Amino acid sequence: MRHSRRQHRIVLAAFSRLALTTLCTVSLNTLYAVSYAAAEENAEYIELPIDEYDREHWAFLPIEKPEVPKPADSAWRRNPIDDFIEHELNKRGLNPQPQASRRTLIRRLSFDLTGLPPTPKQIAAFESDTRDNAYERLVDRLLDSPRYGERWAQHWLDLARFAETDGFEHDKLRPNAWKYRDWVIDSLNNDLPYDEFIRLQIAGDEIHPNDESALTATRFCLSGPDMPDINLADERRHTVLNELTSTIGEVFLGLQVGCAQCHDHKYDPISQADFYRLRAIFDPAVSLKKNRSLSTLVESFPSKQPSHLMLRGDFRSPGPELNPGVIRVVSWEPNLYSPKPSDTTAGLRTALANWLVAEENPLTSRVIVNRVWQHHFGVGLSSTPSEFGVMGSEPSHPELLDWLAATFVQRGWSLKSLHQTIVTSATYRQRSRLAGDATAVERDAWKEAKKLDPRAELLSRYPRWRLEGEAIRDAMLVASEQINWKTGGPGIRPPLPKELVGRLLKNQWNVTKDPSEHHRRSIFVFARRNLRYPIFEVFDRPSANTSCSSRGVSTTAPQSLHLLNSEFSLELSRKMATTIATEFASEPQRIESAFQRTLGRAPTRDEQREVQDFMSASKATNAEKHAHLCLVLFNSNEFVTVD
Numbered sequence: 001m002r003h004s005r006r007q008h009r010i011v012l013a014a015f016s017r018l019a020l021t022t023l024c025t026v027s028l029n030t031l032y033a034v035s036y037a038a039a040e041e042n043a044e045y046i047e048l049p050i051d052e053y054d055r056e057h058w059a060f061l062p063i064e065k066p067e068v069p070k071p072a073d074s075a076w077r078r079n080p081i082d083d084f085i086e087h088e089l090n091k092r093g094l095n096p097q098p099q100a101s102r103r104t105l106i107r108r109l110s111f112d113l114t115g116l117p118p119t120p121k122q123i124a125a126f127e128s129d130t131r132d133n134a135y136e137r138l139v140d141r142l143l144d145s146p147r148y149g150e151r152w153a154q155h156w157l158d159l160a161r162f163a164e165t166d167g168f169e170h171d172k173l174r175p176n177a178w179k180y181r182d183w184v185i186d187s188l189n190n191d192l193p194y195d196e197f198i199r200l201q202i203a204g205d206e207i208h209p210n211d212e213s214a215l216t217a218t219r220f221c222l223s224g225p226d227m228p229d230i231n232l233a234d235e236r237r238h239t240v241l242n243e244l245t246s247t248i249g250e251v252f253l254g255l256q257v258g259c260a261q262c263h264d265h266k267y268d269p270i271s272q273a274d275f276y277r278l279r280a281i282f283d284p285a286v287s288l289k290k291n292r293s294l295s296t297l298v299e300s301f302p303s304k305q306p307s308h309l310m311l312r313g314d315f316r317s318p319g320p321e322l323n324p325g326v327i328r329v330v331s332w333e334p335n336l337y338s339p340k341p342s343d344t345t346a347g348l349r350t351a352l353a354n355w356l357v358a359e360e361n362p363l364t365s366r367v368i369v370n371r372v373w374q375h376h377f378g379v380g381l382s383s384t385p386s387e388f389g390v391m392g393s394e395p396s397h398p399e400l401l402d403w404l405a406a407t408f409v410q411r412g413w414s415l416k417s418l419h420q421t422i423v424t425s426a427t428y429r430q431r432s433r434l435a436g437d438a439t440a441v442e443r444d445a446w447k448e449a450k451k452l453d454p455r456a457e458l459l460s461r462y463p464r465w466r467l468e469g470e471a472i473r474d475a476m477l478v479a480s481e482q483i484n485w486k487t488g489g490p491g492i493r494p495p496l497p498k499e500l501v502g503r504l505l506k507n508q509w510n511v512t513k514d515p516s517e518h519h520r521r522s523i524f525v526f527a528r529r530n531l532r533y534p535i536f537e538v539f540d541r542p543s544a545n546t547s548c549s550s551r552g553v554s555t556t557a558p559q560s561l562h563l564l565n566s567e568f569s570l571e572l573s574r575k576m577a578t579t580i581a582t583e584f585a586s587e588p589q590r591i592e593s594a595f596q597r598t599l600g601r602a603p604t605r606d607e608q609r610e611v612q613d614f615m616s617a618s619k620a621t622n623a624e625k626h627a628h629l630c631l632v633l634f635n636s637n638e639f640v641t642v643d
Contacts, residue, residue, distance in 0.1 A: 045309060045319050047273045050328045054269035058398060059254070059388035060329055063362050065406035066399040081425040084400035085459050094449055097430040097461045102127045104643050105429060106138060107600045108462075111642050112376060113142040113419065115151035115471045116478055120596040139423055143416050146487065149189030150523050152415075154470060155375055156184050157523075158551065159251045159386075160223050163544040164491050166293050167225030167529035171508070174293045175490075180219035181523070182488045187217075193413040194368055195357035198252060202356070203349035205285075205297055215296050221248075221282065222294035225529060225545050229291055237288055238315035244286070245279040247547050249327070252356050254367035254388035257327065262313030268389040269329045273309055277325035280307030281348045301345055324348050326355050333360050357413070363388060365405040369418060370395075373404070374550065376422050378465040379457070386549035396457055432462040432643040466553055467640050469539030470522035476569070476634055477519055479597040480576035484520045491526030494518040497534065497567070504531070538562050563635045570627075573634065577626035587615065590626060598633040 055061070068080045069087035076096055077083055089096060100108070106126045110118040118126075126138055142148060164177040187197055199207060202221065204214030224243045230236045246258030259265050260275040284303035288294075308318035326337045336358055339351040356364050367388065374380035381401045384392035395401045404418070411417045422428055434446045449460040456463035467475065477483035492512045501509065508531065512518060525533050529544050538558045542548035563569050580593045591611050595603045603611065611629060618625050633639060 045272065045311065047271045048264075050269055054329050055332070057268075057390060058394060059363060059366065059392075061362060062332065062360070063365065063402050063405050066403055068403065069399075076426050078424060078426040078429075079421060080403065081400065081422065082427050084397055084403065085425075085427045088397060088458055089460055092452055092458065094452055094458065094460045095445060096426065096459070097446075097449075099426065099429045100431045100462065100643070103601060104431075105135065108642055109138060109142055109423060111467065111471060111475075112423070113139075113151065114145055114147035115154070115474055116147055117475045117598075117600060119478070120593070120600075123596075123600055135429075136424060139420055143419060146189055149185040149187075150487070150521055151471075152188050152375075153181065153185040154468075154523050155371075156188075157181060157527075158542055158548040159371075160184075160220050161225070161247065161544045161547050162223050163225075163527045163529040165527075165529045166228060167545060168227045170229065171528065171530040172228065172293055174295070176295065177219065177223070177527075178488075178490045179216045180223065181527075183213060183216045183219075185487070185523070188415065191414055191416045194408075194415055195413045197413075198356055198364070199350070199353040202248070202353040205299065206345045206347065206350045207353075209344065218297040219295065221297055222286070224294075226294050228288075228293055233288065233290065234315055237286065238310065240288065240294070241279050241282060241286055242313075244282055245275060249278065250386045250547050250549070252367065253327065253330065253363045254370075254386055254392075255327065255330075255363070256387055256389060261310075265389075267391050270327060270389075273320075273322060274325075274327050274329075276307065276309040277322050278327060278352075280322055280324040281326075281352050283307050283324075284346060285349060297349070299345055303346065326352065330361060330363055331355075332362075333358075336360055359409070365409050365413075366401060368415075369404040369408050370401060371549070372415065372418055373422065376419075376428065377459065378463045383457075386547065427459050428462065430459070430462040432464045462643070465642050467539075467642065468551065469533075469536040469541055472539060472563075472640055473522045473535050473568075475598075475639070476572050477521075479634075480572040480630075481579050482519045482572060482575055484516055486517070486520055487524070489524070492517045492520055492524055493526045494533070495567070500534065534566065535562055535568065560635065564631065569631060569634055573627045573631040574623070576630045577623060580630075581623070581626060587612070591629065594626070594629050594633055598630070599636070599638050 068083045071077070071083060071086040071090055073086075074083075076086065082096075086096060099105075103123055106118045106123055110116055110122075126134065129137075131137070160180075162177070162181060164174050165171045166174065187200075192200075200214050200217035202218070204211070204217040208214035221244050222240070224240070224247060226240060227236060242258070242261050246256075246261070249255045249257030255268065255270065256265075257270055257275055257278065259268075260270045260272050262272070264271045282297075283305060284301065285297040285299045287298045287300060306321050307324065309320050309322055311317040311319040324339070331337065337351055337355045339347040341347050355361060367385070370380040370382050371385050374385050381395040381397050382388065382393050383396075387393075404421075407421070408414075408418050434443065438446070452458075453460040474483065493509055495511050495518065496504075496509055508528070509526075522533075522536070525536075527544065532541050532543070538556065540552045540554055542551060576594070576597065580590050580597075584590045584593055588608070591608060592602050595601060595607070614629075615625050618628070620628065
């Protein structure tokens with residue numbers, strides 16, 4: 001007889017919290033091992049029902065919009081986000097930081113919303129804008145910019161495991177994969193409601209059968225790696241469908257449903273049957289042809305292929321036949337998933353999409369607002385953005401998370417409205433470091449905050465963060481005035497270092513013939529699964545072999561070596577120096593311009609003196625001296641860090 005997966009989950013979770021003795025754990029594990037062995041021997045599968053205990057986990061509870069707390073001192077607040085944050089800070093004897101300088105705010109906002117630095121003219125204009133709503137006007141301008149979609153699309157493409165090749169040994173080209181990238185950019189720029197954003201990516205071909213754009217959206221489902229030349233077609237299909245199903249659960253629900261491919265989930269109330277019922281929704285739409293790369297979903301209707309649970313996750317061991325369905329623990333309404341067949345489709349994926357964005361589904365809105373918060377503050381309210389299950393991190397501010405999720409849905413699932421709410425809060429506008437002219441009281445408060453909130457998880461200050469490789473490259477192109485603003489189309493391939501080219505297979509990286517194309521924004525650089533563009537790789541770009549919810553932030557020698565020695569850095573340093581020399585005649589003006597373009601500020605007196613001393617001591621030509629200065633600024637910590 002199969003043991004209770006729920007009991008096993010309780011035991012393991014409790015054990016991780018040191019709530020049970022070692023003896024009890026050993027005894028129960030022994031019992032479970034025997035039960036597992038018996039079930040495996042009989043090749044049986046018994047699915048346990050979902051009970052009230054299963055649904056008591058915070059992420060599965062219905063969203064109820066909480067009351068906004070009322071802190072004692074409301075002078076700091078700008079919107080309800082601040083009330084939640086200040087309430088938690090006050091409980092710990094902490095106070096938030098004052099607003100950062102305008103120069104800091106425009107740089108923070110520009111990189112955050114568009115992935116680009118503000119120009120010196122834009123900084124000067126914002127600093128001199130005396131209108132009461134100057135900050136809000138800046139937010140609106142950045143959200144309305146086409147650069148916004150290019151920035152935030154990259155966050156989504158990380159989740160979608162987007163690449164323009166298959167991966168594995170041959171890493172074959174997917175000629176039209178770039179159309180999905182462009183669809184995401186356009187959708188975000190047009191503020192396509194997030195519920196519709198989901199529906200199109202899962203069932204665009206069903207919802208709008210004659211719409212090429214809607215069909216392109218379904219490339220999300222098949223963006224993962226694949227091996228088109230594999231000999232066993234059944235194995236390929238099994239692998240593709242499992243990867244697709246795991247991604248759906250991870251990206252939209254924040255659940256690691258893929259852990260139930262081979263057995264019931266060890267911690268969460270997700271059965272193996274749950275996994276294969278969810279997979280069955282996509283069974284009729286995944287049509288694979290040998291030596292053909294994955295593309296869009298194409299439904300085979302009516303489907304003649306029954307869906308099965310695969311015993312132990314083995315594609316050669318089909319178990320009980322299953323009807324398509326959704327994750328039970330999330331389904332408070334048992335009949336909420338109800339496909340409506342038509343003459344051309346079974347409606348399975350449309351029903352799934354509708355279930356995902358239904359008011360009764362507590363996960364979808366919680367997950368996306370947490371992801372957006374994460375990219376604004378470096379970490380989500382839950383620090384495990386794709387793991388809302390038992391082993392994930394509980395939210396630091398659970399009431400705020402639910403308030404944001406409820407408000408997000410009430411405002412029509414508008415991502416731009418969500419961004420606006422977050423970045424106009426006083427919480428977002430805080431200083432990230434102590435001012436040089438701080439008073440003794442302010443210094444004492446800062447020390448206390450660093451002690452009680454060392455990683456700024458409670459947001460007693462704004463948490464500084466480092467730019468991604470794409471944003472660093474784009475910032476260098478903007479500072480040197482070399483960026484090409486052309487949008488869309490197949491990924492471009494800038495030149496690679498000779499050492500790297502020598503290790504590639506034939507035609508793996510055919511350099512784009514038009515040199516002006518080489519300086520387009522980073523999101524338009526060709527995304528090869530088995531070869532990341534060097535500056536992206538050293539700065540922790542994911543491989544696109546799995547969905548990435550949070551990039552690593554490493555500090556390694558190759559990062560400095562690349563920024564200092566790469567042909568790309570040297571080329572842009574020279575061109576930046578040339579444009580500055582053309583614009584300004586005097587040495588002090590040229591030095592200040594280099595600082596303004598790269599760091600968004602003028603040099604300090606000490607920095608001005610140090611640079612001038614370097615210029616006087618160097619025996620290089622004037623052009624080389626200024627190129628060296630630009631290169632040094634590109635390599636400064638301040639250039640790659642947002643305060």
